[in-house]
Amino acid sequence: LQTPFLSLSLQAKMSRPVQAQRLEGIDKNIWVEFVKLAATYSTVNLGQGFPDFPPPDFLKEAFVRALSVENYMLHQYTRAFGHPPLVKILAQFFGKLLGRDLDPMTNVMVTVGAYQALFCCFQAFVDEGDEVIIIEPCFDCYEPMVKMAGGTPVFVPLRPKAPKDGKLMSSADWQLDPAELSSKFSKRTKAIVLNSPNNPLGKVFSRGELELIADLCVKHDILCISDEVYEWLVYDGKEHIRIASLQGMWDRTVIIGSAGKTFSATGWKVGWTVGPDRLLQHLRTVHQNSVYHCATVAQEAVAQGFQRELELYGKPESYFVQLPKELQQKRDWLVQSLDAVGMKPIIPEGTYFLVADISEFKSDVPDVPNSDEPYDSRFAKWMVKNKGLAAIPLSAFYCGSHKNNYDHFIRFCFAKEEATLKAANDILQKWKREKTSP
Numbered sequence: 190l191q192t193p194f195l196s197l198s199l200q201a202k203m204s205r206p207v208q209a210q211r212l213e214g215i216d217k218n219i220w221v222e223f224v225k226l227a228a229t230y231s232t233v234n235l236g237q238g239f240p241d242f243p244p245p246d247f248l249k250e251a252f253v254r255a256l257s258v259e260n261y262m263l264h265q266y267t268r269a270f271g272h273p274p275l276v277k278i279l280a281q282f283f284g285k286l287l288g289r290d291l292d293p294m295t296n297v298m299v300t301v302g303a304y305q306a307l308f309c310c311f312q313a314f315v316d317e318g319d320e321v322i323i324i325e326p327c328f329d330c331y332e333p334m335v336k337m338a339g340g341t342p343v344f345v346p347l348r349p350k351a352p353k354d355g356k357l358m359s360s361a362d363w364q365l366d367p368a369e370l371s372s373k374f375s376k377r378t379k380a381i382v383l384n385s386p387n388n389p390l391g392k393v394f395s396r397g398e399l400e401l402i403a404d405l406c407v408k409h410d411i412l413c414i415s416d417e418v419y420e421w422l423v424y425d426g427k428e429h430i431r432i433a434s435l436q437g438m439w440d441r442t443v444i445i446g447s448a449g450k451t452f453s454a455t456g457w458k459v460g461w462t463v464g465p466d467r468l469l470q471h472l473r474t475v476h477q478n479s480v481y482h483c484a485t486v487a488q489e490a491v492a493q494g495f496q497r498e499l500e501l502y503g504k505p506e507s508y509f510v511q512l513p514k515e516l517q518q519k520r521d522w523l524v525q526s527l528d529a530v531g532m533k534p535i536i537p538e539g540t541y542f543l544v545a546d547i548s549e550f551k552s553d554v555p556d557v558p559n560s561d562e563p564y565d566s567r568f569a570k571w572m573v574k575n576k577g578l579a580a581i582p583l584s585a586f587y588c589g590s591h592k593n594n595y596d597h598f599i600r601f602c603f604a605k606e607e608a609t610l611k612a613a614n615d616i617l618q619k620w621k622r623e624k625t626s627p
């Protein structure tokens with residue numbers, strides 16, 4: 190039965206636009222699609238970046254202790270800008286790394302993962318019309334977050350240079366062109382996003398590269414949003430250099446970190462920002478008007494994890510020493526598996542990730558000329574459906590106009606149990622046999 194009143198109100202509802210304009214063009218998200226595909230088809234998932242092994246025992250035990258202590262206050266709200274024990278130990282730890290005294294209350298803020306830290310930065314610093322320089326390939330949320338804040342992302346790609354003498358390429362072979370980078374800075378530039386070690390390439394920016402970026406930031410008076418979530422995952426004796434430690438950079442840099450990557454507990458979603466109060470005060474404004482509190486128990490456990498790591502700093506028992514060693518070995522296994530089948534790996538200097546060149550597999554998944562979808566995306570979908578192996582197309586880490594320049598690579602995550610990597614190797618070997626047998 191329809192009353193005239195009901196049909197009128199329905200009509201009114203249908204004709205009113207519901208979507209805020211700032212969401213235009215950012216509604217698609219690669220992860221929603223690829224996570225679903227991996228869940229449906231994959232037997233081996235080297236797609237999304239999370240370990241399939243547990244966090245260290247000391248961290249799990251700290252969580253259980255925090256849950257079960259008499260102090261029921263750990264089940265309640267804590268300080269909005271960070272649980273006091275966590276901001277205190279982070280100030281101590283990062284103070285030591287940066288060689289400066291940090292005030293836990295003003296130089297550190299805890300967030301819901303590094304993701305929320307990034308969101309706070311863009312909301313706090315970017316105005317309508319501001320430009321933000323983003324180095325590609327990049328973690329894919331930077332672009333929509335800049336746009337949601339009303340800013341304009343300006344992309345500058347790392348340029349690959351093939352190594353001589355037929356060696357495998359390294360992430361270090363992907364470099365910024367200094368002239369190209371400097372041409373992106375203008376009066377409209379407000380900030381640059383730096384992600385070292387970089388997702389997806391695993392590039393660890395060298396001191397020289399960081400100095401180039403730092404000099405441009407100082408010259409043009411620009412902020413640096415430094416996403417360092419993979420700071421402990423650096424291989425082959427390479428050093429992670431914090432851009433905030435370079436001359437003139439502390440006052441203009443926000444360092445972003447994540448307990449997810451630091452302690453192999455991505456589901457806890459504990460992240461943080463470290464920086465000068467003149468910048469963090471504005472992050473606090475965004476935080477207090479959006480998320481406000483982060484889970485107390487998880488913060489307490491992470492605080493205890495850092496306490497342990499501070500005591501063991503640089504010692505062989507330290508998790509920050511052990512984890513990169515284990516991951517380096519996993520990286521090497523995957524490099525070997527991929528190299529053996531002709532899916533050329535780009536050896537990463539850091540992170541969970543390895544990018545591989547799929548050019549030699551083009552005959553298996555023929556190109557569709559003039560398709561809107563980049564080749565690597567179709568390849569990754571075909572691979573998960575037909576081979577049961579999930580990976581992420583590299584084009585997902587480029588803006589719309591650069592996607593097709595980098596469409597013959599896929600990204601694997603090697604932060605996985607030995608058995609998972611072995612299963613991936615079996616798939617690749619079988620595939621290779623099928624390719625070569627007549």
Ligand code: PMP
Nearest residue numbers: 302303304328388418447449460
């Ligand atoms: N930055 C980078 C470069 C990342 O790869 C990730 C996670 N994949 C994040 C930030 C988000 O970290 P979190 O899980 O702590 O929110």
